Amino acid sequence: MDKIFARFIEKVGPPHDRQEVPFSSIERYTGRLPRLLLEYWKEHGWCGYGDGIFWMVNPQEFEPVISSWLENTKYSNIDTYHLIGRSAFGDLYLWGERTGASLEICSILSRSVTRTSIFTGDQLEKGFPTFLLSIDYDTNDYGELFKPAKKKLGTLRHDEMYGFVPALMLGGPSQVEHLEKVKAVEHLLFLSQLTELEPYSFSDF
Template identity: 40%
Template sequence: MIGMLDDDFEYFYQRAGFGPRLDAVSPSQHQIESYRRKLPSKLLSYWDTYGFAGYRQGLFWMTDPDEYAEVLNAWIYGTRFYRQDEYSVVGRTAFGKLMVWGRRTGFSLNIHCPLGIIFPHEDSIEMSDEEGDFQVETWLSGMQKSMLDLPDVDERPLFERCLSLLGPLGREEMYGFVPALAMGGSKRLDRMQRVNAVEHLMFLAQLTEPTVMLDINKEAGRLGL
């Protein structure tokens, strides 16, 4: 049993059922320090204590942003987000949903790569050190299996069935549709394969321009709600 750094990680790991940790890789202290002003201190503490690893049998992965920098650039290039903030991919799902932190805007982007959709979510909160740590703590403690899974064409969650049919993922792998949905593929279990995550996400980025959804928070602020 690994030690619990705080109550939020304990809730995520034990009570929410995301443990045990899989395929952990420890970042160097140099890498941690290189992100000191880009990411919240709480997230860097989690890196230092637990490394980059998978959880909930590989449904969720806490990622090394360096490994996904080119992927992120490929997905936001040509959108209004490109160079709008200093973004880092800090988490992903088994199906290639990327969770993106902005230095100024916090957890402001979710990129659903298999669907080719970007969901922006920007709060009008000054990103203080305390607010950044709070967002990271609530990100983990509020994580639920249902929000990470992917439904098939019949709205049935895929992860457990992929795990049973295809086997567990390594840290560099994901479950991907073959052929990709943008190429006419179908959201069916028999169309899923274990693929290299970075290579597959780069491939998906070349297939279509992403659809950027309405930022509900920003729109509500514009309307004075």
């Protein structure tokens, strides 16, 4: 394990519910995703960290999700994006083939965050370690609800997330009593259809 990944685990937590990555997936994303990420896939698989508060995922599984979120937005014309990580509550971390770690989506609020990397062109892959080291436990813990949700609902599997029922965008309260363990792909698709994706504004904080 290299120093970058060791530091990531130190910040987020140890691995959980590992899935082996087939060679076909490595081939599929060679030249599209960072080489270092693919090396991590080979060594560590797709799995959760910190009891499942953050997940490295199979981008192909989430292609319909990303397509639904970005359809009819400006992002669909900017780059080709792949989901490389997600939180237990549906924060989505996207990698653009030309723009790197430049887009995040908070699915439960239908808000987007864009970033401009200093690493571009043939230097693009150097932005991946910076992205990975930006991930920590606290920023993926929506409203400090992760531990209460895990106590109430149990530990997540690789295809699950904690979702608010009713959804926050439908007026549901952001309380642990209204969290349920739901299938990640299906719930993220549902959230993508509720309202248009908007950028975060200062009024959101």
